[in-house]
Amino acid sequence: DGGITQSPKYLFRKEGQNVTLSCEQNLNHDAMYWYRQDPGQGLRLIYYSQIVNDFQKGDIAEGYSVSREKKESFPLTVTSAQKNPTAFYLCASSIGSGVSDEQYFGPGTRLTVT
């Protein structure tokens, strides 16, 4: 069964701690993305990667970091520098980074920082 997995579904952390969200895909897609959703807002792009060992900042990259060491994995670290980390995080992938390449989404991770 091909798809995108994100774990865990719910994550709780104390303020000041870094936390890493997992995203794995077995679709053999080159491109991967991280989005954040807040209440009343659209999905906002945090980081994206068009190919292994390469990634670019999205619209709201401050306070986040990513790595793309393997094609199938694109973990997102929420650092203590992120001022409002509590949110719903969605990972996605697409076969390429062409404008017509539809994105496939994971189930999401809800992060709560107190």
Place this chain on the structure above:
Amino acid sequence: ILNVEQSPQSLHVQEGDSTNFTCSFPSSNFYALHWYRWETAKSPEALFVMTLNGDEKKKGRISATLNTKEGYSYLYIKGSQPEDSATYLCASMYDGLTFGKGTHLIIQP
């Protein structure tokens, strides 16, 4: 950052009725317009990707049109069914996808 607007924000429709909603996006630097359906407790799923002005795409009872010159796309659902209840997202491709806030559609039996 692009500004993608969707209206209405939410919509209640009687089962069997047809409905439509709008996505507005900047017409300059247009590359592609994506529509996604996001059902509760599931992941967003792609409905359509449209690139050409005047393009019309259809999947079952759902269809979409695109006007790149004036910067809008319509999504139509014919004969709404309860399983159509979802949030419908549109996104304009420029430097990555910029999403609107979505239209939350509720089909009432």
